[in-house]
Amino acid sequence: MAQMLAARLHVPSRTLRMEEVPRPQPGPGEVLVKVEAAGVCLSDVHLIDGTLTPLLLRGDTVTLGHEVSGTIAETGDGVTAWTPGQRVVLHAGEERGGVVHTRGVDYDGGWAEYALSAAGALTLLPDAIPFDQGAIIPDAVSTPWGAITETGAVRPAEAVGVWGVGGLGVHAVQLLRMVGACPIVALDPSPVARERALAAGADLALDSADPGLREAIAAVTGGTGLAAAFDFAGVPAVREQALTVLAPKGRLVLVGLTDKPLNVADGTRFSYLQQRILGHYGSDMPVSLPQLLRLIEGGRLDFSGSISGVLPLAQAAAAVARLEKKEGNPIRLILRP
Ligand SMILES: NC(=O)c1ccc[n+]([C@@H]2O[C@H](COP(=O)([O-])OP(=O)(O)OC[C@H]3O[C@@H](n4cnc5c(N)ncnc54)[C@H](O)[C@@H]3O)[C@@H](O)[C@H]2O)c1
Known part of the structure; x- marks a missing residue:
């Protein structure tokens, strides 16, 4: 054989x-x-x-x-x-x-x-x-595509955030640019990943450890926050951070994979703002x-x-x-x- x-x-x-x-x-x-x-x-x-x-x-x-x-x-x-x-x-x-x-x-x-x-x-x-x-x-392109167009259902001119600008996240930035999301905020602790995000079409690239992150996102979204936030890192802290800058009725889409628990720090605020957390796969x-x-x-x-x-x-x-x-x-x- x-x-x-x-x-x-x-x-x-x-x-x-x-x-x-x-x-x-x-x-x-x-x-x-x-x-x-x-x-x-x-x-x-x-x-x-x-x-x-x-x-x-x-x-x-x-x-x-x-x-x-x-x-x-x-x-x-x-x-x-x-x-x-x-x-x-x-x-x-x-x-x-x-x-x-x-x-x-x-x-x-x-x-x-x-x-x-x-x-x-x-x-x-x-x-x-x-x-x-x-x-x-x-996967590296079709998974963010599905997360953006189906699960997150991003519409033109919506403010979006991309956590993790690696293999999936960099494509997410390109795809969000094509579907007309605006502004596109990219977040990654790696300076190289942030440069990559700007080259791919992000409007703003922030260090996820930046203490001024909330103010920076408020400034580019007219104080509203993000209509859709995407976790392409699979890091528990990302999810909690994303919820703090999500707009009322905003969607947090979990693409990154982790076996750690999912924590909503303030359940009342989450319900009051009618936010949603959506799992995404493939x-x-x-x-x-x-x-x-x-x-x-x-x-x-x-x-x-x-x-x-x-x-x-x-x-x-x-x-x-x-x-x-x-x-x-x-x-x-x-x-x-
Ligand atoms: N749901 C699915 O269908 C699906 C499919 C493929 C991959 N994944 C998962 O998606 C994730 C990303 O995969 P990849 O191949 O793009 O990985 P990658 O290693 O290429 O990129 C991950 C990026 O996340 C960044 N990062 C790390 N900590 C961060 C933080 N605290 N805040 C923001 N960014 C942070 C890293 O610097 C890196 O740039 C993994 O968890 C992977 O298992 C999920």
Whole structure:
């Protein structure tokens, strides 16, 4: 049986290992994709450090990687929509039995030479979009897109705040700019991230430790506060801080992931101001991916500046360490088999 290289996480010991494993065979309704590019997300760091645990994984080991693009290598029985050689983006999740399973978390992902996908969980990647940019659309771009357009339902001219201008947050700033949010306030303790936010279109970038933060946000929102605040950091303190600068009826959208409790410091104020806290996860891929690919092809969006480095698949552990330690301040690092 043909073998392939894969970066696999042994969940009980939280050990990432490069392994030679059998190349999977597509079953009925499935497609085998030759992986061309796979992104590295802070969620991968969390899976390895133990703050994120797969809930639906069968067995104790999983190939990581939920941001994946490639070419169709083989199709299983009954698949008519795809032919070998087509360029595709793999969806970051699949619904199985009515439950969302996440690629590279609940089933094997794309930090490997080949990856399996349900035939319905792929979107065609236009020739004009390189594989590395295609790979980061599911998740690093589509998750903020879903958070902004669906969960947060941001309308033009609304004041918004983006906490955490990393891989997801920097794209959120670009997307908020495109949907007409104004002003866009970015908050991050990292000076490089704040510069990145301004370059991506934020109107104001603040250090989240700035003691004058509330006054600064009041000044740019005419004293009203933010209509929508987004946590793209996954840090408990962010949520409490965001609630202090949220407008009446404002929405706080939680995209960053943390296993720590969610605390509302003043419950009466929260109810009186009729504010809302909304959890967000992923996006509706069959809708969001074609939308985003059309906007890129149509020249409305450009993520070429988001690829901070490309490493061979065998260096997956080094890529994870670079993201965790923010070495070189990466937006997205790409693994290439
Ligand atoms: N809900 C989902 O569907 C989903 C999908 C993907 C990732 N995530 C989560 O989103 C978060 C961001 O992922 P990423 O890959 O963009 O991470 P990243 O490491 O690229 O970016 C995180 C940013 O948050 C900043 N930050 C840290 N503490 C902060 C604070 N107190 N205030 C403001 N900013 C702060 C960091 O400086 C960094 O710039 C992670 O928690 C990840 O697990 C959620």
